[in-house]
Amino acid sequence: MIRAAVELFAERGFEQTTAGDIAERAGVTERTFFRHFADKREVLFDGSKTMERTAYDAILAAPADLSPLDAALAGMVAGASLLEGRRDHAVRRSGIIAANPSLQERELLKLAAMADTAAEALRTRGVAEPTASLAAHSAVTVFQVGFARWLSTEVSVEEPPDVATCLAQAAAALRALT
Amino acid sequence: MIRAAVELFAERGFEQTTAGDIAERAGVTERTFFRHFADKREVLFDGSKTMERTAYDAILAAPADLSPLDAALAGMVAGASLLEGRRDHAVRRSGIIAANPSLQERELLKLAAMADTAAEALRTRGVAEPTASLAAHSAVTVFQVGFARWLSTEVSVEEPPDVATCLAQAAAALRALT
DNA sequence: CACGTCATGTCAGTAGCTGTCATCACTACA
DNA sequence: TGTAGTGATGACAGCTACTGACATGACGTG
Numbered sequence: 001m002i003r004a005a006v007e008l009f010a011e012r013g014f015e016q017t018t019a020g021d022i023a024e025r026a027g028v029t030e031r032t033f034f035r036h037f038a039d040k041r042e043v044l045f046d047g048s049k050t051m052e053r054t055a056y057d058a059i060l061a062a063p064a065d066l067s068p069l070d071a072a073l074a075g076m077v078a079g080a081s082l083l084e085g086r087r088d089h090a091v092r093r094s095g096i097i098a099a100n101p102s103l104q105e106r107e108l109l110k111l112a113a114m115a116d117t118a119a120e121a122l123r124t125r126g127v128a129e130p131t132a133s134l135a136a137h138s139a140v141t142v143f144q145v146g147f148a149r150w151l152s153t154e155v156s157v158e159e160p161p162d163v164a165t166c167l168a169q170a171a172a173a174l175r176a177l178t
Numbered sequence: 179m180i181r182a183a184v185e186l187f188a189e190r191g192f193e194q195t196t197a198g199d200i201a202e203r204a205g206v207t208e209r210t211f212f213r214h215f216a217d218k219r220e221v222l223f224d225g226s227k228t229m230e231r232t233a234y235d236a237i238l239a240a241p242a243d244l245s246p247l248d249a250a251l252a253g254m255v256a257g258a259s260l261l262e263g264r265r266d267h268a269v270r271r272s273g274i275i276a277a278n279p280s281l282q283e284r285e286l287l288k289l290a291a292m293a294d295t296a297a298e299a300l301r302t303r304g305v306a307e308p309t310a311s312l313a314a315h316s317a318v319t320v321f322q323v324g325f326a327r328w329l330s331t332e333v334s335v336e337e338p339p340d341v342a343t344c345l346a347q348a349a350a351a352l353r354a355l356t
Numbered sequence: 357c358a359c360g361t362c363a364t365g366t367c368a369g370t371a372g373c374t375g376t377c378a379t380c381a382c383t384a385c386a
Numbered sequence: 387t388g389t390a391g392t393g394a395t396g397a398c399a400g401c402t403a404c405t406g407a408c409a410t411g412a413c414g415t416g
Binding site: 207209210213 | 394397
């Protein structure tokens with residue numbers, strides 16, 4: 001169903017695709033579609049929970065002497081690494097989301113959830129508020145900026161971009177702010 | 179209509195209130211409601227455009243020797259100042275939004291729009307990417323954290339909290355991250 | 357072979373939202 | 387004063403996202 005949805009969204013656009021269309025191409029009923037996905041948008045955000053947990057675990061597993069921001073960033077790198085081998089898919093998905101405000105909303109909600117989870121992990125590490133929230137949000141911002149850069153770099157210049165490298169660059173730019 | 183909507187959302191909750199209910203209490207038709215608001219959620223985000231523009235103008239008007247982050251923060255303070263005298267309303271609105279994920283999505287979209295606008299203002303000031311985006315997003319994060327703190331401080335302790343003060347505290351905590 | 361349970365199909369219904377046309381107030385201008 | 391244009395609203399039909407309820411069939415377990 002995910003594959004069917006991505007295909008259709010890419011062909012006709014998100015709004016022009018009905019839930020029935022996706023179900024039909026996937027060979028199931030519309031009702032069945034809504035039993036697997038809470039709503040039509042959710043079909044594009046299947047792996048978000050996994051990424052969230054991965055980041056959470058990585059933050060807890062980070063060396064104890066890391067600063068809150070560095071620990072949160074380690075979580076982001078771990079989460080982003082999950083997509084390392086699937087750049088083409090990520091690019092197409094990103095294009096679909098960029099073309100539709102309601103999908104952007106959903107993406108922002110997922111990122112906010114990741115920030116909340118990261119803050120929770122930092123608190124478990126003993127970081128107090130509002131430092132935990134600020135570090136988590138900052139790390140997610142770095143994730144956004146670095147990830148976008150990773151997606152936008154041309155592959156034609158045969159220099160295979162690395163997610164972790166892009167995030168590190170964004171992190172460096174963030175530190176330069178103060 | 180905005181007043182009618184806020185009342186009903188507070189009484190029965192967002193999902194339990196239909197667009198027809200709001201329209202009826204406001205003395206208009208459901209169709210008329212949707213002519214004024216793009217969707218049911220939008221009724222809670224009426225002033226967001228104004229705040230966005232205020233922040234944009236303030237960033238452009240900020241002293242030229244301010245750092246990107248400080249200029250962006252000046253914009254946030256200017257935007258937040260619009261709500262200075264309406265804390266009670268902001269608190270009630272915040273409670274409604276916190277109780278509904280789809281409203282949180284919309285709020286995140288508005289904040290992202292503010293971040294984009296702030297980044298645009300910074301670029302106009304001559305700030306390059308990705309510094310502009312990072313500074314803008316960081317400033318919005320400070321806005322979120324500081325604003326939440328402003329809303330959560332008890333009024334009973336007769337110490338009238340100041341929006342700008344709350345934002346300044348959050349900004350200080352952000353700087354302490356690095 | 358009987359039984360539970362789990363995924364799916366079917367059907368009816370609600371609500372968010374949109375297009376279209378008619379109506380009505382208000383304004384401008386002859 | 388009359389008339390034409392403009393903008394807001396009401397009325398109505400229609401589509402689609404999503405949900406609840408019930409029936410059916412596959413499958414593993416005893």
